[in-house]
Amino acid sequence: MEPFVVLLVLFSALLHATWNAFLHLSGDRIWLLGMMAIPYVVISAVGVIVLPMPAPAAWPYICASVVLECGYLLALIRAYQSGDFGQIYPIARGLSPMLVFVGALVFAHEALKPLAAIGVALVSLGIVSLAFRRGMRFSGESVPFALLTGLFISTYSVVDGIGARVAGNGLSYIMWVYLLWNIPQFLLAWHWRGGAKGLFIGRTVVLKGMTAGVLALAAYCLIIEAYRYLPIAMVSALRELSSIFAVLIGWLFMHEKLTARRIVACALVTLGAVLIRI
Template sequence: MESLYVALVLFSALLHASWNALLHQSRDKLWQTGMMAVPCGLAGLAGVLLLPAPAAASWPYIGASALLELGYSLALIRAYRSGDFGRVYPVARGMSPLLVTLGAWAFGGERPGLVVAGGILMVSAGIVSLAYRRRGLAASGGMGAAVLTGCFIASYTVVDGIGVRLAGDPFAYIAWVYLLFNLPLLALVLRAGGDPRPRLADRRAVLTGMLGGVVSLCAYGLVISALRVLPMGQVSALRELSSLFGVLLGWLWLGEKPTPLRVAACVLMVGGVLMLRM
C-alpha cells in the first residue's frame, strides 16, 4: 500500500513541475494564475455541494491552509517575475522538505529515523544545488521571493498533513480549501489586472491557464491522499522531486541545457529517495 502512495506522490511531482513550467512560460503570470483558479474554484464548489462537511476539528486547518495557499500563489508569481525558472523553482521547493520535517516533529509528533532524515537532507541538498551558479545563489534574481515561497509551501504542507487526518473525508477537505483559496485569488487577479476583456479574447492563454489549474488540482489531491498514510516529511521530499522533473522539462521544453552540476544534483536527489524507501 505504501508503494502505491509513493508512486502517486511521484506522479504528483511530475504534474506539479508541468504546471509550474506553464506558469513560468506565460507572458502574463498574474492572469495565468487567475485562469488556473477558475477550474480549481469550480471543483471546490462542486465538492462542497456534493460531499459531506469535514469534521469540526479540521476547520481551523482548512482556514489556515486556504490563507497559506493564497500567500504561496502571490509569492510564486513575484518570484517567477524576477527570476529564472531553473533557479527560483529549486530554491522554493528545496527548502520545504527540511522545514516540513521540523514542523511535523514539532506539531505532528513525527520523528524520522536517521536513515529517513538523511534521505530528506540529501533530497533537499540536491534540489537547492540545482539553483547554484558560479556567482552563487544570492546573485540570482527572485531569491527572496523564492525563499518566502518555500516557507509557505512548508507551512501549508504541515497544516494539511494534520488537517486531512482530522477531516474524515480527504476530498471534502480539498474541496473547502480550494473553494476558500481560489475565489479570493481570482478576485485579486481581476481587481489588479484591469479590464479582463482583451485577455479573455486570447483563447489560447485562457485554455492554457485552465489546463494548468486542472493539473494543479490533480497534483494537490494526490498529495493530500498520501498525507493521510505517509509521514509528512517523506511526502514533502518525494513531492519536491518535481525539481528533478523541472530540470527535464527545462531542458526538453524551455531549452535550458543541464550542466554537470545539475546532473550531480539529480543523482543526489535519487540517492536521497532510495534512502527514504529503505
Template sequence: MPSHIVFLTLFAALLHASWNTLLRGATDRLWSMTIMCVAIAVTSAVIALLVPLPSTASWKYMFVSALLHVGYNLCLIRSYQSGDLGQSYPIARGCSPLLVACAAALFAGEKIELNTLGGITLVSCGILMLAMKGYKLAMPDLKYALATGAFIAAYSVVDGIGVRFSGNALSYTAWMSTLWGGLMPALYIALRDSRSLLRWRPGLPRAAIGGLVSLLAYGIIIYAMQGAPMGTVSALRETSVLFAAVLGYLFLGESLTLRKTLASIVIATGTLIIG
C-alpha cells in the same frame, strides 16, 4: 512508507513540475495564475457538492491553508520574474522538506527516523545544488524564492494536520481548494480590475488546464499525507525539480548541465532512502 504512496507522490511531482512550466512560460503570470485558480475553484466546488462535509475540527485549517496558498502564489509569481524555472523552482522547493519535517515533529508529534532524515537531507541538498551557480545561490530577489519555500512548508503542515482531522481527504481538498481558488480572483480584481480578468486571451485554455493539473497534483499529496509522514511525502514531492529541469530544457530552452545531473543523482539517492 507504502509503495503505492511513493508512486502516487512521484506522479504528483511530475504534475506539479508541468503546471509550473506552464506558469513560467506565460507572459502575464498573475493573470495565468488567477485563471488557474478559477479552474481550481469551479472544479473543487462541484466536487465539494458531491462529498460529505469535512469534520468541523478541520475547518480552521482549511481557512488558514487557503490564505497561505494565496501568499505562495504571489511569491512564486514574483520569483519567476527574476529567475528561470531551473533556478527559482529548486530554491523554493529545496528549502521546504526539512522545514516540513521539523514543523511536523513540533506541531504534529511526528517522529523522524534517522535514515528518513538522511534521505530528506539528501533530497533538499540536491535540490539546492540545482539552484547554485558556482558556489553561490545566484539569483536576483532570492528572498521571494525562499519565501515561496516557507509558504510551501507552512501550508503543507497545516494541510497535513487538517486532513487528519477532516475524516475525508477528498472532502478536505475540495473545500480548501474552493476557498483558495476563490480568493485569488478577488485579489486580482483588487490589484487590477475584473475586465482584464474576464477578457479572452489565447493562453486561457492552457492556464485553465494548468489549474486542473495543479489541483490533481495537490489532491494526491493531501491524500498521501493522510497516511504517511508529512516530511517524507514533502521530500518525495520535491523531486519534482528533476522533472522541472528536464521540462525547462525541453520547452523553455534552459540548460541541462553536469551540475544538474549530479544534483539529480543526489536527489534520486535520497528518494530511494526515503522510499
C-alpha cells in the same frame, strides 16, 4: 498499499512539474494564475456539494491553509518579479522538505528513521543546488521572497497533513481549502489584468491556465490523500522530485542544457528519495 501511495506521489510530482512549465512559459504569469483558479473553483464547488462535510476539528486547519496559500501566492509572484524562474523554483521547493521535517516532528509528533532523515536532507540539498549555475546572479530581493515562499510551502504542508487526517475525508478538506482560496486569487488577477477584456486579449493564456489548473488540482489532491497513509515529511520530500521532472522537461522540450552540475544535483535528489523509501 504503501508502494502504491509512493507511486501516486511521484505521479503528483510529474503533474506539478508540468503545470510549472506552463507557468514558466507564460508571458503573463499573474493572468495565468488567475485562469488556473477557474477549474479550481468549479471542481471544488462541486466537491463541497457531493462530498461529506469535514469534521469540525478540521476547520481551523482549513482557515489557516487558505491564509497560507494566499501568502504563498503573493510571495511567489513577488519573487518572480525580480528573480529568474530557474533560481526561484529550486530555492522555494528545496527549502520546504527540511522545514516540513521539523514541523511534522514538532506539531504532528512524526519522527523519521535516521536514513529517511538523511534522505530528506539530500533531497533539499540537491534541489537547492539546482539554483546555483555559473554566470547567474541573484537580485537583492529575489532570494528573500523565494525563502519566504518556501516557508509558506512548508507551513501549509504541515497544516494540510494534519488537517486532512482530522477532517475524516482528505478530498473534502482540500475542496473547501481550494474553494475559499481561489475565489480571491481569481478576483485579484481579474482586477490586475483589466477584467473581462483579458479573456479576449489572452485566449491562449486562458486555455493554458485552465489546463495548468486541472493538473495542479489533481497533483495536490493526490498529495492530500498520501498524507493519510505516509509521514508528512516523507510525502513532502518525495513530492519535491518534481524538480527532477522539471529539469527533464526543460531539457527535452525547452532545449535547456543538462549540465554536469544539474546531473549531480538530480543524483543527490534521487539518492535522497531512495533512502526515504528504504
